[in-house]
Each structure stands twice: as C-alpha cells, then as structure tokens.
Amino acid sequence: MFRINNKYIFRRLDRVFRVGSKYMSNYAKYAEHKDLSKIRNIGISAHIDSGKTTLTERILFYTGRIESMHEVRGKDNVGATMDSMELERQRGITIQSAATYTLWKEHNINIIDTPGHVDFTVEVERALRVLDGAILVLCAVGGVQSQSLTVNRQMKRYNVPCLAFINKLDRLAANPKRVLSQMRSKMNHHAAFIQLPIGLESDCKGIIDLITEQAIYFEGPFGEQLRYDEIPKDMRAESEERRHELIEHLSNCDDAFGELYLEEKPFTQEDIKSAIRRSCLQRKFTPVLVGTALKNKGVQPLLDAVLDYLPNPGEVSNYGLKEKEGEESVKVLLDGTRTNKNPFVALAFKLEAGRFGQLTYMRCYQGMLQKGDSIYNMRTQRKVRIARLVRLHSNTMEDVNEVYAGDIFALFGVDCASGDTFVTDPKSDISLESIFVPEPVVSMSIAPVNSKDRDNFSKAVARFTKEDPTFHFFFDNDNKETIVSGMGELHLEIYAQRMEREYNCPVKLGKPKVAFRESLVSPCEFNYLHKKQSGGQGQFARVIGVLEPLPPNKNTVLEFVDETVGTNIPKPFVPGVKRGFLAMAEKGLLAGQKLSGLKFRLIDGAHHIVDSSEFSFFLAAQGAIRQVFEEGVWQILEPVMAVEVTAPDEFQGAVMTQLNKRHGIITGTEGTEGWFTVHAEVPLNEMFGYAGELRSSTQGKGEFTMEYSRYSPSLPEVQDQLVMEFQKASGLLPEADKKKKKN
Secondary structure, three states: OHHHHHHHHHHHHHHHHHHHHHHHHHHHHHHHHOOHHHEEEEEEEEOOOOOHHHHHHHHHHHOOOOOOOOOOOOOOOOOOOOOOOHHHHHHOOOOOOEEEEEEEOOEEEEEEEOOOOHHHHHHHHHHHHHOOEEEEEEEOOOEOOHHHHHHHHHHHHOOOOEEEEEEOOOOOOOOHHHHHHHHHHHOOOOEEEOEEEEOOHHHOOEEEEOOOOEEEEEEOOOOOEEEEEOOOHHHHHHHHHHHHHHHHHHHHHOHHHHHHHHOOOOOOHHHHHHHHHHHHHOOOOEEEEEOEOOOOEOHHHHHHHHHHHOOOHHHOOOEEEEOOOOOOOEEEEOOOOOOOOOOOEEEEEEEEEEOOEEEEEEEEEEOEEEOOOEEEEOOOOOEEEOOOEEEEEOOEEEEEOEEEOOOEEEEEOOOOOOOOEEEOOHHHOEEOOOOOOOOOOEEEEEEEOOHHHHHHHHHHHHHHHHHOOOOEEEEEOOOOEEEEEEOOHHHHHHHHHHHHHHHOOOEEEOOOEEOOEEEEOOOEEEEEEEEEOOOOOOEEEEEEEEEEEOOHHHOOOEEEEEOOOOOOOOHHHHHHHHHHHHHHOOOOOOOOOEEOOEEEEEEEEEOOOOOOOHHHHHHHHHHHHHHHHHHOOEEEEEEEEEEEEEEEHHHHHHHHHHHHHOOOEEEEEEEEOOEEEEEEEEEHHHOOOHHHHHHHHOOOOOEEEEEEEEEEEOOHHHHHHHHHHHHHHHOOOOHHHHHHHHO
C-alpha cells in the first residue's frame, strides 16, 4: 500500500514538473522572440453570480493550465483555482481579484478574474486600469444588471475594448435575445450576435458560428472535443437573419467594410473577422458570444475570439505624464515594443501581503526589467533592487528572469502604494495616471474582543488599509472609538472575519453608520481678522472671500481657488489658508460630518510685515469657516444608492410599498416570464435591514443589489435628528432640554 502511494505521488510530481516546465519554456520562447502579437492581457468582469470564476476555471482547464475542474462553491472541498482565499470558497464569492496566465494556440494570455460584488468594486477598477481588453460576462436569465452597468462605466473610463459572453444558457428562463436588446438599450452598445445557441435550458446542445456558418458541438466527458457540423435545418432561417443583422451592424461601424457592403462586393469570412476586430478595438462594436461555462459549452470559441478580436499590448496606446519645470504635465506616448531601447516604466496596481512579505502586482508599459536591476519609485524617489521577479497563477508563483512591455508580474519587498509608478531611469520624470478610487459610504466602530490582541489588530488594520484604498480607518477622539469605513456592510464584515482568521484577533463591529456630508445651500461671504498679541511676535492675518456650494455633480469634492491680486496676502502664506480650510473640512459644526461640495474663493486679505506667518493665515482660514457656519445656511448630504429588486410578479405590490416606506424613488420597472425587476434610488440610511424584510415578504424568492449612485440633500427630519444627536454628544443641548435637566 505504501509503495502504491509513493508511485502515485511520484507520478503527480512528474506531471506537475512537466506542466510547469512546459509553461516556463513557452514563456521563455515568447520573451526571446519579443512577439507582442502573441500576448493578450484580459479581465473577466460581470455582475454578482454571472459565472466569472467558473468561466476562468474552464479556460484554465481547456488550455492545460490545470488538471481538473472544480466548482466555485467548493462542494468537492477544493474550490475554484482562482478563489484561493478560504473565505471565498466558503461563501462562493470572489473577494480579491486574482491573476494567472495561460497558453492557447501559441498565444500567452494573462487573465485577471475580478469580483462581482459592488463592495469590492476597487478590485475591478484597478484590474481594468492595467488591462488591454475584457470579457463582459452576462447571465442569460438576469441580463444587464446593476453591477454590469458599473463595470461597463469602468471599461469606458479606461477605454477598454470588450467581448460580451452570455453565460448560463442551461438555466431555466434563459433568454439571450432579451440580454442583447438590454445591451443595446441600457448600455448603448452597438452589439450583435456572432454565435447562436442550439437549444436552451436543458436542451442546450451546442452553438452556431455565424461567421463560418457551422454548428459546433462539445463532446467528451468535459466538452473538450469539438465537433463541427452543418447548421440544423430548423435553425438555418434564423442564422441567416442574424448573420445579415451582424453584417449590417458592421457596415455601420467600420468604413472599409461599409464600402464593400454598399458596393455589393463579395466578402469573405476574413473580411468579417477583420471588420469585427477593427471596430471592437475602437469600442464601436461589441461582438456577442454565447455558452454555458458550467456545462462546458462555448468556452473554446470564446478563447479563439479573444485572440481574434481583442488587442495585443502593441495595439493599445498608453501614455505617461512628463513633468516640465514651470509648465503643466505633458502627455508622452510610451513605447510598447518588447525591447530594452527605452527605459523601463511600470505601474503598481495592487498590493497583497504574501507569505514572503508584501507582494506588489505590476504592469510593464515600456522597456525591460531583469532580476538584479534597480528601480525607482517616482512618488517617494526611493531606489529598490529587484531580487526576485515572479509571474502569478492564483496564489502560486513562478520565477522569471526578465519581463517586457505588456507583461503582468509581481515583486517582493517593494515599499509602495497602489498607483505608484516605477522606472529604471529617474531622470525620465515619467509618471503614469493613477487609479480612480471611489469614496467609502459606510462606517462602523470596531474594537478587538480581547485587549491583549491590540498589536495584532494594529497590524491587520495597517495591512488592509494599505492593500485596499477604499478601506479607511481613523480614531474618533470625541467618542473614543476606532472607526473603519468601506463600500458596504459586506466589505467591512469580510475584513472583520479576515482579522480573526489571519491574525487570530476576533473583533466586534458596531452598528453601521452612513457617511453623511455637510454643505452650504447658497454662497456666503466671509471677512475674518485673526489678531493675537502676547508679547514678542504676535499673529495677524485677514482673509476675505466667498465660500460657495459646488454643482450637484461635484458635491463630494472640495475646491480652493486663490483669486487675490497684488501683495495683500503674500503668495507664501496662501498654502496656510488652504490647509486651514481643509483642516476645518474634516468635521463640520452642524452635525460633526465632513464638509464637501464647497469652493473656497480667497479674494483679498491683509498681512502685517512682522506678525504675519503661514500659521496665522491657517488660523484665520479656520476662523473664516466658523464665521460662515454662523452666518450661512447649511444642509446635510446623504449617499443615495441605485437599488435593483427582482422577485416573482405576485410580490410586486409588497416590494413597491417597502421601497416607498424607505423614501425610495422608483425610476423604472420591467417584467418577463413571471418575474419583475424594480429600479429605484433609495437613501443608504434607509437600506439597513432590508435584506431580511425582502426575504420575509417574498417567501425567500426576492433578491436585490445596490450600488452607490450619488450624494443628495437629506430629508428635513433626518437632518434634524442628526443635528440633535450631535448636539447631545457635544454637550450643546437646546435650551428646552437644559430646562428639563434642571427640573
């Protein structure tokens, strides 16, 4: 028995060694040939539970990267390869984006699998920042949902071309045609099918390729064998109609193909593919593919489409910002060729605490980096020598000797922040545009259960705030408690569980608190003189100007404008005014919330030749804000969430009533095949406890998703309650309350 086990172990080790050596030798071959056309950097993004991780698992299996497929829910006690965290396998959700690379038809594909939950939206944001193309996965039943729209906006922000893959054709009520119409109406995509399903739900047999006009069947125990056949007779009319629709869409998007179409010249399959590629790279057209990842159908043609239609790193224009003395930053086109002619430039897009210290994920945009080279952080100007270069496959890594432009890799022992630029030549003065980070919307008090765990608690918080820019942490001196802020209740709950599992530090979370903001209703002028004389050098500063509200689309930011003319306020003292304004903005006097949506216009002032200093103007700016608090009209802003509720038709009345009770505004409804979907905008403050209420009122059949939409003025009763609570906490009770206390 012992010998048999040994043989089995040696066979497994031999297989692992051969698979690993195959990948390493192939990677070395591509690095040697420096062939950019053989590389794809793609991300897989979608709404929650659309099948992203299952699709990635199938891609890794068919490309030979893994030996066997596992399920996301971890029913086989293994779980999906890309969900390496224990919490991910238990909950069946992706929490952190994971990187891997694989080979398909002699092309090197770097893949990043991203989370679908809105609470982890920054993971999608930073993945799309460094990728060249993406697969937008849509559920054949759910269609275009709230997070699908968010992902679509993120792709648009970074100008990322994408393919659409309609997944879950095997589910009851699957309807890919409805999903296509939603892509056109909700996402404004110029989209058309390039494949059609042969049967739906339990009758899903294969797919029809509209370009080659062939039927593809997936045979073998895991659908790994492809059989090409003629299109079934009962589907020929529909496939001809859909092919004609595809050609019409392409002729509208691509000028070269449009000329062929208008002149009624014959065109080949290659003409259609070239037109799809050109229009897809320019984000003018989105090819739509279909399949079911769970039932192993449609994955290999999707991989072919990635090679055919998504860009290689050389087809994407990447720019850096070059600083010039006395001038604004100038855009510089980076050289994406796989040579070392130009200096190395890379962006750190993700940090993670690994077994060997901090692991920094990077994307190389120009030049080459070798093991043993030194690089500079453009933000801190620190020099680091590279001892180890690795490529990632989920939570495992493989050492490489060099990386080129277009590669995604990782380094150890580099002290940096997410969004930092690294170069080998500090004189090049090139920086890359950083990553968009949304503001947190929910706060909770947090404290370790055992006081002896405070050291571990501090380590955990320091690590998580560094890794995740949407996870904030501060100590509230007034209430003497530690506050953490994030993108939602689940976001903070996950970090609390990770503290217990990874740092052996159980914590207790307080009730969720909404991140309210304070702002002005109308502009208010100020004229404040700060004067102090106490022997020796005194303090003197006068600031004159206007504090005014910004328009609603900018109500989460603060602006400072210096409009002074002459030398009434010397220029070296102006930064002091700005610092004073920002310091006061940390805590308002109406309800103790942060100030936002304000523009501080410094118009005039006065200084003293001896007594004025930057600190004097810092204090004067604070006094000016207090003056505006007394004289201006203030309001409280609250985060409003875009909520999407789906449930059976018989519960529509109950769901609408619940949303109205929570001061929600219904923005739209739609229904199909016995189910309805309600779109509403509801204040976040009203959404706590909604999950349980929805389940009980829909017999457990209803589900909802929500994401941050905007800040807007709160209702008068909410504002009055917040002001009252703040006054009580500060000991500033109204007169009526004071009399009650005395009696």
